[in-house]
Amino acid sequence: KNQVEQSPQSLIILEGKNCTLQCNYTVSPFSNLRWYKQDTGRGPVSLTIMTFSENTKSNGRYTATLDADTKQSSLHITASQLSDSASYICVVSARGTNAGKSTFGDGTTLTVKP
Amino acid sequence: GAGVSQSPSNKVTEKGKDVELRCDPISGHTALYWYRQRLGQGLEFLIYFQGNSAPDKSGLPSDRFSAERTGESVSTLTIQRTQQEDSAVYLCASSLGRPSSYEQYFGPGTRLTVT
Numbered sequence: 001k002n003q004v005e006q007s008p009q010s011l012i013i014l015e016g017k018n019c020t021l022q023c024n025y026t027v028s029p030f031s032n033l034r035w036y037k038q039d040t041g042r043g044p045v046s047l048t049i050m051t052f053s054e055n056t057k058s059n060g061r062y063t064a065t066l067d068a069d070t071k072q073s074s075l076h077i078t079a080s081q082l083s084d085s086a087s088y089i090c091v092v093s094a095r096g097t098n099a100g101k102s103t104f105g106d107g108t109t110l111t112v113k114p
Numbered sequence: 115g116a117g118v119s120q121s122p123s124n125k126v127t128e129k130g131k132d133v134e135l136r137c138d139p140i141s142g143h144t145a146l147y148w149y150r151q152r153l154g155q156g157l158e159f160l161i162y163f164q165g166n167s168a169p170d171k172s173g174l175p176s177d178r179f180s181a182e183r184t185g186e187s188v189s190t191l192t193i194q195r196t197q198q199e200d201s202a203v204y205l206c207a208s209s210l211g212r213p214s215s216y217e218q219y220f221g222p223g224t225r226l227t228v229t
Contacts, residue, residue, distance in 0.1 A: 043221050043222050089156065094214065
């Protein structure tokens, strides 16, 4: 069964600090992995997308890494801001017959405090 | 351009009533998805439409749930005889094609409360 597991479930950090969120998956055959940010009361918004051949991708203060061999990804947030408080969701898509559906992790809830 | 829109933004209904939730995808997006998100939990896939193909209904939790899509435009998710366990945010997303190749763009969701 395709699964995506994220850790930690929740995280509290001080403004200006860095943090790293983890995502492990068992989706196969792998097509791509996306990190989404979901603000409270809003729909998720894509931050990065990574395919099999990519091992790092940056979007401003967000940097995602992918190790396709160990099936692990991380999202690193640098110099956190209060507006980074949100849920971060790892989403993995498959190729072939399962290409129509993505598998969503339960998300990591990040709280940035002043 | 306009993003994915959903209506209503909030819906409170009594147990046993039927509800209809609407999604307007981004123009030109052939794929449309419905998800359910219970409080504090992750997104749960419900149904997927891709062009004129038969929809993938494998995520619908019971026969009380159904969805329709008119061509490549508006979709409605219908929940019959609502139960308290149906209380959740229902998110719609659209994309140019399958998520193996294309990003999903999400609407703001409809918050359903069954009393």
